[in-house]
Amino acid sequence: MSASINGLGIPLPPTAPAASGVGPGSAPGSDTSLFGDLLAKSLGQVNGLEQSAQAAVERSFAGDDTTQIEAMTAMKKADLALRLMIQVRNKIMDAYSEIKQMQM
Amino acid sequence: MSSIFNGTTLPLLEKVARFTDKRQDALTANVANIDTPNYKRLDLPLEAFQKALRDAIATGQSRLEPGLSSANGSPSLGRTSATSLPEQLFQAVEARSPSLNFQDNNNRSVEHEMMEMTKNNMMQSFAITLMNAQFGMLQEAIREQV
Amino acid sequence: MFGTIDISTSALIGERQRMNTIASNLANLNTTRDADGKAAPFQRRFVTFSAQSENPDTPSGVTYQISVDTTSPPRRVYEPGHPDADKEGYVSYPNIDMMNEFVNAVEASRAYEANLVAIDMAKQGFNESLKILA
Numbered sequence: 001m002s003a004s005i006n007g008l009g010i011p012l013p014p015t016a017p018a019a020s021g022v023g024p025g026s027a028p029g030s031d032t033s034l035f036g037d038l039l040a041k042s043l044g045q046v047n048g049l050e051q052s053a054q055a056a057v058e059r060s061f062a063g064d065d066t067t068q069i070e071a072m073t074a075m076k077k078a079d080l081a082l083r084l085m086i087q088v089r090n091k092i093m094d095a096y097s098e099i100k101q102m103q104m
Numbered sequence: 105m106s107s108i109f110n111g112t113t114l115p116l117l118e119k120v121a122r123f124t125d126k127r128q129d130a131l132t133a134n135v136a137n138i139d140t141p142n143y144k145r146l147d148l149p150l151e152a153f154q155k156a157l158r159d160a161i162a163t164g165q166s167r168l169e170p171g172l173s174s175a176n177g178s179p180s181l182g183r184t185s186a187t188s189l190p191e192q193l194f195q196a197v198e199a200r201s202p203s204l205n206f207q208d209n210n211n212r213s214v215e216h217e218m219m220e221m222t223k224n225n226m227m228q229s230f231a232i233t234l235m236n237a238q239f240g241m242l243q244e245a246i247r248e249q250v
Numbered sequence: 251m252f253g254t255i256d257i258s259t260s261a262l263i264g265e266r267q268r269m270n271t272i273a274s275n276l277a278n279l280n281t282t283r284d285a286d287g288k289a290a291p292f293q294r295r296f297v298t299f300s301a302q303s304e305n306p307d308t309p310s311g312v313t314y315q316i317s318v319d320t321t322s323p324p325r326r327v328y329e330p331g332h333p334d335a336d337k338e339g340y341v342s343y344p345n346i347d348m349m350n351e352f353v354n355a356v357e358a359s360r361a362y363e364a365n366l367v368a369i370d371m372a373k374q375g376f377n378e379s380l381k382i383l384a
Contacts, residue, residue, distance in 0.1 A: 057113045057234060058161050061120050061227075063154035063251070068230055072382045075237050082241055083250040090248065215266065219259040219369070223252045226376050237383045 035092055042085045049078040108242065116157070117235045119189055123153050124228035130196040131221045138214055145217070147199035156189050253309075254372045258365045260302065260311030265362040267314050268297040272355045275346050282334045282341060289334040292344040294319040319345075 053074040059066040109115065130146040137143040244250055274295060281292035295318055303310040322345045330339035 054113050058116060058157075060251070061116060061154070061231070062157040062161060063151070068251075068376065069379050069382075071234070072379055075234060076382050079237060079241050079244075082244060086244060086248060086250055213263055213266075215259055215262040219255050219262075222369070222373065223255050226252060226373065229380060230376075233380050233383050 039085075039088065039092065042081070042088060046078070046081045046085050049074070049081045053078040112238050112242070113234065114238055116161075117231045117238065119157070120231040121228060121235065123148065123194060124224050124231065126194050126196070127224050128221070128228070131217060131224060133196075134217045135214070135221065138217070144198045146196040147220075148194065148196055149199065153189075153193050156193055160189065252372070252376075255369055257309060257311040258369045258372070260313065261365040262362060262369075264297070264299055264312045264314040265358045265365065267316065268358040269355060269362070271295045271297050271316060272351050272358065275344075275351050276348065278344060279346050279348065281344060282332075289336075289342075291324040291342040292346075294322070294344060294346050 053071070056066050056071040056074040060068060060071040127148040127150075130148055134145045134147075137145075278292040282289060284290040284292070295316055297314050297316055299312045299314050301310045302313055324342035325345050326340040326342055328339055329335055329341045332341045335341050
């Protein structure tokens with residue numbers, strides 16, 4: 001899957017098969033897209049927060065009733081969600097490359 | 105490559121920063137000329153600017169960039185990106201002040217000018233802070249590192 | 251944006267105008283002639299404030315109006331030698347009470363300071379909120 005945020009393509013790792021045991025708490029052989037779902041969901045949330053932050057900023061400057069605090073908290077929430085997602089993605093990448101190196 | 109900025113709040117914030125910058129000059133001139141006889145105060149009308157922003161946002165909504173829809177299916181909002189605002193919004197014009205008229209035909213009140221300057225300054229700080237935050241987010245995404 | 255500051259500014263302008271009228275009242279404490287030179291005592295000016303909007307849901311600023319006090323009678327002093335004395339020898343002085351004007355001046359000045367503090371608080375609140383994104 002290759003969703004994008006703001007036109008930037010953040011490449012996602014292919015979903016690791018759960019059979020190799022990367023899914024937290026997943027029984028061996030269970031559904032194959034645990035991490036994929038997690039990442040897709042957080043990606044959607046980040047995108048949603050980002051868009052509501054942009055809408056809040058636009059409304060705030062265009063003279064609507066949005067206070068500055070609303071726009072700033074929306075921006076900060078989007079920022080933190082993005083950071084969280086980047087960390088999750090990095091951890092997934094690390095785990096995946098570690099698994100790749102495992103001698104089978 | 106510059107399309108990474110078009111999808112953000114950056115074009116809007118740049119316009120606001122430029123507007124507040126020009127407006128600061130006009131308002132400072134007003135305060136400097138507090139005692140000048142026959143001086144008419146200058147201003148960059150804020151309502152006109154905000155209306156132009158509203159229109160730009162609305163037209164941006166009708167030109168969605170392909171592929172920008174969010175992953176969870178909600179409609180994506182327009183952006184004020186490619187729309188550039190008319191240059192006259194950024195030029196100082198004579199403006200009525202809603203208060204006293206003094207004997208020397210000067211239509212100013214120092215409180216009004218100072219407060220307009222304060223509000224303008226706050227709007228500028230607000231826009232610049234948001235710009236910093238937005239740039240920071242882009243940097244984080246590019247570096248893939250928090 | 252920043253409507254709070256607009257509200258306080260309207261109050262500042264109103265209070266300043268009040269100070270101006272008080273100053274003109276005090277300056278004309280003994281003025282017995284009007285601008286044309288005829289014998290007419292200076293009428294006390296005063297400022298009335300009214301709210302800018304009647305809607306209780308939106309906080310409103312103030313607008314002021316300068317009115318002339320035409321109802322209170324002038325202060326009559328017996329001075330037969332004065333050029334502006336009337337037929338009985340009384341001169342009509344403005345009915346301006348200095349103590350009253352002083353008290354009003356103090357109140358106007360305190361109100362002015364209070365509104366300045368309100369504006370300062372609004373600015374500080376805004377600066378604090380900028381730290382959210384810092």
